[in-house]
Amino acid sequence: MNESFLHFLWQFQRFDKVNLQTTDNESISVLKVGKLNSDSGADFQDARLLIGDVEWAGSVEIHLKSSDWDIHQHQFDTAYQSVILHVVWEDDKPILRRDGTKIPTVTLRERADENLLEKYHTLMEYKATVPCQNQFGEVDDIKKIAMLDKVLMKRLQDKSLVVNHLLTENNSDWEETAYQILAKNFGFKLNADPFLSLAQNLPLKILQKHRDNLFQIEALIFGVAGFLESNHKEEDFDEYRKNLQKEFHFLASKYQLHHRVLGEHQWKYLRLRPANFPTIRLAQFARFIHENINLFSVLIHIENVKSLGKILKITQSEYWLNHYTFKKKAEGKVPSLGSSSVENILINTVIPLLVAYANQKDNQAYLDKAIGLLEELPAENNHITKHWQSMGLNIKSAFDSQAGIEWYNHFCLKKKCLECTVGVAILQK
Ligand code: SF4
Known part of the structure; x- marks a missing residue:
């Protein structure tokens, strides 16, 4: 009991x-x-x-x-x-x-009721990641839709907490907060932390002063990221890197950034495809900032997935089209951000910003927009969404897949069946 x-x-x-x-x-x-x-x-x-x-x-x-x-x-x-x-x-x-x-x-x-108790114990003791899998098909779709709605709202609110936390640290500055969240997202899983540290050490306000000069933005970004320090051999510095270093030293003195430089060792390459190397992501991030300096306004006024795709259709500067790192030349042309990266940025940056902003302004329209964008986006394809589909749950958009992931991880795996509309329906039968 x-x-x-x-x-x-x-x-x-x-x-x-x-x-x-x-x-x-x-x-x-x-x-x-x-x-x-x-x-x-x-x-x-x-x-x-x-x-x-x-x-x-x-x-x-x-x-x-x-x-x-x-x-x-x-x-x-x-x-x-x-x-x-x-x-x-x-x-x-x-x-x-x-x-x-x-x-x-x-x-x-x-x-x-003894029968009810027995049903409950049977459900709790069933050895499967989704313990109700044999009864799931018998439950009305309406209960499943209600659960998808409930868990999606929970997921959105949980994701918006990260925004709230940074917003507090940034004294309610939405532009800096959006910039930091986006930076973290550009690092994807492996380099999220150094990317976030980079954005926290290099305020957007400084980059905004160099909005018209991509080279200076790159110098600031690669400089604070730790790639322009002088602890390398002379031959590791080609012409482009030497120029960046010179520019960074000048800008770092101007903005007192020398003590904010990260260690190059903080950037991870393990198991990454070269097109996803942090150096490439930093170059793409620099280009994105160069083209969208008023980040927050740009991101929360996205009309639809296509318009975000257009904004993120960024091509890194010439050098990074044929280099993976400062030392490693690419054999072919290095691709720009792919559609899966755009979807990732939508889910992990745009949506949390919209939800946090909707909460702060008490404005449902931003929440509706977040939901609309998720409905427009194709569903993710992973072992969790496949599991739901095998049980007959219709996963047709990112709304469903995001909800499905939350449901699976935070209810099924934790056996919170009594907080699940499907679990309650099974026991109520
Ligand atoms: S949480 Fe809901 S869907 Fe998951 S196992 Fe329990 S009853 Fe089934």
Whole structure:
């Protein structure tokens, strides 16, 4: 038995309510179960009950044993002063309010449905990454769509927290924040951290002063990234690199950047295709900044996926069209950003920015735009989306795939089936 199952019993009133009484033999009628609360405070808020002849409004707290009330120290917490009913599996101790009155308690152990309990245990014990996989097909599509909506919203809000965090660090400067998020995204998984450090050490405000000069932007970016330090052999510096170094030394003195230079060793190449080397990504990032200096406005006013594709259709400077690194010449032409990179930037930069901005401005239009963009974008193809498809779930856009990833990782793998509309539907059958 666990508390989540007791929440489920209470929320859906799945227990025998005939002659429902408190442990002190007072009759109880549930007028309103209350709203499940995932924040601090009692488990169900705004419940209404008739206990004896008196109608009560307040919250309901649920525990396996009534003594858990004291163990969790609710007696000292004012958030629990409004509890009107303690619902427990087992009553092992009377619980008193601060004023000495007893909190009415009801036990569910002898009222729970045996079949329901067995169904729940079977689901929890089934050894599969999606434990309900054999029953999934029997659940109405509407429940699955409701879950996709719910988990997508959770995923979007979680992703926007990264934006909020940086926004606070940047004193609510949206342009700097968008620039840092985008930089992190340009590093993709392997180089996300050094890319973010680079953007934090080299403020957009400095780059904006050189908006018309791609060479200076490259000098600043490669310089702060640590590629222009003098600890290399003379032959490692070709003409282009020497010129960048000279320019960077001048600009670094002007903006006092010397102490902000990263170590070149921070950039990772392992298992990357040469076209994804950090040097190529830095060159593409430099070009993107050069062409879109008012990043935030550009990104949140994206009309559709195609328009983002156009903006990101950037070609790095001449040198980086035939070099993978400062030392390694490319045999053919180095490609520009591919469509999968554009999709990645949309999902991990544009969407979180839109959601965070929608929240801050309390403006639904930006949230709708984020959702619209995800619906327009093709679904990702990975082992999770394939798993859902094999179970008959229609994954047709990035909206579905993003939701599916969240659902799988944060509900199925963690066996949070009682928080899943499909799990609840299976138990309700
Ligand atoms: S979380 Fe939902 S979909 Fe996943 S296994 Fe549980 S009931 Fe099934």
